[in-house]
Amino acid sequence: MNEEQVFEQFRMWRSWTVRSVEGLTDEILDYIPEHHRNNIRWNMGHILVGWDHTVFATLEMERRMPLQYHLMFPRESSPADWKEHPPSFEELLQNLKEQPDEIIEVSRGKLEEPLKRGFLHMKTLGEMFLFHMNHEALHMGTINMLKRSAKHQLVK
Secondary structure: OOOHHHHHHHHHHHHHHHHOOOOOOHHHHHOOOOOOOOOOOHHHHHHHHHHHHHHHOOOOOOOOHHHHHHHOOOOOOOOHHOOOOOOOOHHHHHHHHHHHHHHHHHEEEOOOOEEEEEEEEEEHHHHHHHHHHHHHEEEEEHHHHHHHEEEEEEEE
16 A cells, blocks of 8 residues: 555545534534543544644654643543633634645655654554544544434434
8 A cells, every 4th residue: 555545545534524523513512422421522632632642743743733632632531521611613623624634744755664652563654544544433433423312312
């Protein structure tokens, strides 16, 4: 698989993520079903933070997402922990749309480079890309489940 194929897969998955959240209301974005920790807004931010935190650090570059995102959306966090207002839907959506081009630009020609620090037993930036595309697909599935649940509960 060549670099352009990896980048096109990234763009494809991200476009599906964007489509899955477009047009949602804040009520749906912030709905947390019983026995769940997170909502759609959290999943959107978590996807952004995952890519931002690992790719830019691997390339020894400054992260692009605001510090607020890294404090609100890391693994094991929850909206219940938030002490400030989360980013708006529009801001999160815009970042989801813009992030792939920025990541691809800085990663071009580097997918085969060895990682300087270990990441889940992966050895190259390309392997990290594959992990993140799968991670995003997992969260997109969660987003779709949360969307169905919210629409079912909130219609009552």
